[in-house]
Amino acid sequence: xxxxxxxxxxxxxxxxxxxxxxxxxxxxxxxxxxxxxxxxxxxxxxxxxxxxxxxxxxxxxxxxxxxxxxxxxxxxxxxxxxxxxxxxxxxxxxxxxxxxxxxxxxxxxxxxxxxxxxxxxxxxxxxxxxxxxxxxxxxxxxxxxxxxxxxxxxxxxxxxxxxxxxxxxxxxxxxxxxxxxxxxxxx
Numbered sequence: 001x002x003x004x005x006x007x008x009x010x011x012x013x014x015x016x017x018x019x020x021x022x023x024x025x026x027x028x029x030x031x032x033x034x035x036x037x038x039x040x041x042x043x044x045x046x047x048x049x050x051x052x053x054x055x056x057x058x059x060x061x062x063x064x065x066x067x068x069x070x071x072x073x074x075x076x077x078x079x080x081x082x083x084x085x086x087x088x089x090x091x092x093x094x095x096x097x098x099x100x101x102x103x104x105x106x107x108x109x110x111x112x113x114x115x116x117x118x119x120x121x122x123x124x125x126x127x128x129x130x131x132x133x134x135x136x137x138x139x140x141x142x143x144x145x146x147x148x149x150x151x152x153x154x155x156x157x158x159x160x161x162x163x164x165x166x167x168x169x170x171x172x173x174x175x176x177x178x179x180x181x182x183x184x185x186x187x
Contacts, residue, residue, distance in 0.1 A: 015104070016094055020115035029056045029180050032115075033087040035078065036128040037069065037097070040140055040151065047151060049135075050074055051159075052081040052090075055127045058168055059180035060159050061085070065152050071100040078106055085184065091115040091125055135162070 026032050032055040040047045050073050051063035062080035066073045074097040078090070090107055092098035094116050107114045117125050139158040145151040167173035 016099060017114045017116045019118050020089055020113060021091055026056050029054050029059070029184055030085050030087050031056060032089045032091060033061065033081065034091045034125050034128040035074065035098070036093065036125055036132070037074070037095070038132040042145065042148070042151065047148065048073065049155065050077045051128065051131065052077055053128050053131055054087075054176070054180055057176045057180035058127065058131070058171065059176035060131065060163055063155070063159060065155060067148075069097070071097040071102055074098060075102050075106055078103070082110060086110055087112055089113045089115050091117070093117045093125060135159075
């Protein structure tokens with residue numbers, strides 16, 4: 001038993017933003033996105049998986065795997081997601097990657113409202129936390145990846161399965177992709 005890495009170290013000099021999702025009724029795709037980082041232990045050290053999820057449809061819009069816990073990882077993933085669409089609000093934790101000038105500027109120049117979990121409140125970002133649990137227990141912990149390329153391919157295949165083939169109870173057994181695409185066609 002060992003302590004897990006603390007990925008959400010805040011920078012006390014960076015501005016923190018209020019949590020905007022309390023009592024907010026989420027009724028459509030691209031209303032709220034959530035972004036977060038999780039770690040994956042490998043034989044050679046930790047890898048970090050960052051993803052953006054559409055809260056309404058549970059669709060994973062963009063993701064990336066890295067051996068670095070840098071702010072560039074988070075801005076790269078957000079830029080990839082913004083090539084697909086744009087949310088009204090993006091929710092993060094108070095980690096220094098998300099409070100960095102580069103990340104905040106990317107959010108604000110795209111006209112997106114920035115929402116941050118309250119300190120120590122992982123449940124404020126429950127949608128991405130639930131996805132981390134799902135991918136780890138249904139994919140990552142079941143496999144013994146020998147290389148980073150194998151890990152990347154495994155994650156890529158699982159996210160494709162999760163988005164386009166795995167029905168979700170909260171979506172009346174529809175897939176995140178079908179809900180996300182239906183919502184975007186209607187808009």
